[in-house]
Each structure stands twice: as structure tokens, then as C-alpha cells.
Amino acid sequence: MTTRRERKRLHTRRRLYEAAVQLFEEQGYDATTMDEIAELADTARATAYNYFPRKSSFLDEWMHRRREQVSVDLDAQGGESQPIGALLRSYLDELARINLTQERLTRTLLPAWVRAGGPIDDAPALADVMTRYIRLGQQRGEVREDCDAERAGHLIRNAYLGNLYLWLRDDDSTRLDLLNAVHESVDIVLRGLAPR
Structure with a gap:
């Protein structure tokens, strides 16, 4: 069970994140300042930086969510x-559907994520999930x-991101x-991974 203090911290973090996403979608990532995010979230500027030390931290949270x-x-x-084939497709399908459903936000934040080094800094996250599934497929x-x-x-992971960039x-x-495009890419890779 979470304490009252933990719930308050989670609530503040959520407010800051939601304020940032709203402003990014309305006025763009580059045009949005940390001061504006703190103001919309009704928190102090220092509080915003305590939860999200850099504006790009919101991009990390966006990907994580x-x-x-x-x-x-x-x-x-x-x-x-x-x-395994269905599992890989399902995972990437869900990611793609989120991008399609939130197209305006994706079109705003994905280029910012790339400029902030996301594809390099975040490389392990999605690739690790795919690697885990491949290993599971090997065990089976x-x-x-x-x-x-x-x-x-x-x-x-790179095929997925390549399709997303296109x-x-x-x-x-x-x-x-x-x-x-995601299905075709996964199918190409799976043909190469299939047992001989």
C-alpha cells in the first residue's frame, strides 16, 4: 500500500507530465518552456525540475508510458x-496503434525524441524486449x-523505428x-529466424 506522501508525489508527477504533453501538443515541443509546464501544473519551477530534470525527461516518460x-x-x-511471431507482431502492433491513435502528439514528440538522442540513449529498452522474446522463442x-x-x-527494433520514421x-x-509495414518487416526477420 502506498503512503499518502507517495500518492502525492505520483499525483504531482502525473500533473507535470500531463501539463507538458498538453503544451507540447498545443504549441510544439521546442516552443514549450519548463516554466510554462510548471505554471500549467500549478507547481513551482523547482518542483518541476525535481521530477523532470530536463525537458527531454518528459520524452523519456512519454516513451516509458x-x-x-x-x-x-x-x-x-x-x-x-x-x-513468438504473434507475440512480436502483437507488441509492435500495439506500439504502432498508439502512434496512430495519438498521431498529432507522435508527430510533435518523435522528432524531438530523435534530436534529444532517444534512439541512441533508449536503444536497450525496446531492443531488450525483442531480445527477450527471441530467446523465449529459442527455448520453445x-x-x-x-x-x-x-x-x-x-x-x-531498428526495423520498427525505420518504419515509424518513414x-x-x-x-x-x-x-x-x-x-x-511493421508486419512485413517482422515477417522478413522471422523467416530468417525460423528453424531450418
Whole structure:
């Protein structure tokens, strides 16, 4: 059970995050200041910096919350009991759906995340999940034992991000079908991972 103090800290953190996301969506990431975020969240500037030491910390939280949501959604679909191919597709599908559902926010924050070094700093997070699934597939005999699970995990992660960047770049008339592109990429990798 959480204490009153812990609940208050979580509430303040949530208010700051929600204020930041609202301002980022309304006026853009670069145009938003920490002072504006603190003001909208009705907290002191120092409090905002205590919870989020840099503005880019909100981007880290944004990514973390998306992955948490994917995990919750995946558990509702049977979690890791699915065959590995279905599990990888389900995980990446859920991520893609969040991006599509929150398209305006994604189009605002993804470039900021890239500029802040997110793809490099965050490399282990998504790749680690994919690597864990590949290793699970190896244990089950669904994935070749001689493949490097970590390299395969990074390959899937990079394919996902590559498709996301292409989707972000395209305008409405040439928009990449993100879900289909993710499926095709996973299928290509899975064919190479399939037991011989």
C-alpha cells in the first residue's frame, strides 16, 4: 500500500507530465518552456525540475508510458503464451496503434525524441524486449538456436523505428501504412529466424 506522501508525489508527477504533453501538443515541443509546464501544473519551477530534470525527461516518460500501455494490452491478449511471431507482431502492433491513435502528439514528440538522442540513449529498452522474446522463442524451439538473439532484437527494433520514421516523413497523400509495414518487416526477420 502506498503512503499518502507517495500518492502525492505520483499525483504531482502525473500533473507535470500531463501539463507538458498538453503544451507540447498545443504549441510544439521546442516552443514549450519548463516554466510554462510548471505554471500549467500549478507547481513551482523547482518542483518541476525535481521530477523532470530536463525537458527531454518528459520524452523519456512519454516513451516509458507507451511501452507500459503495450505491456498491459499484450497481457490482455494472452501475453507471452502466444507463439513468438504473434507475440512480436502483437507488441509492435500495439506500439504502432498508439502512434496512430495519438498521431498529432507522435508527430510533435518523435522528432524531438530523435534530436534529444532517444534512439541512441533508449536503444536497450525496446531492443531488450525483442531480445527477450527471441530467446523465449529459442527455448520453445520456434527460433533457430544459432542466431544471436540480441542482434535479432536490435534488428527488429531498428526495423520498427525505420518504419515509424518513414511514416512520420510522409504526407497524407503518400502515407505509409504503418501497421502493414511493421508486419512485413517482422515477417522478413522471422523467416530468417525460423528453424531450418
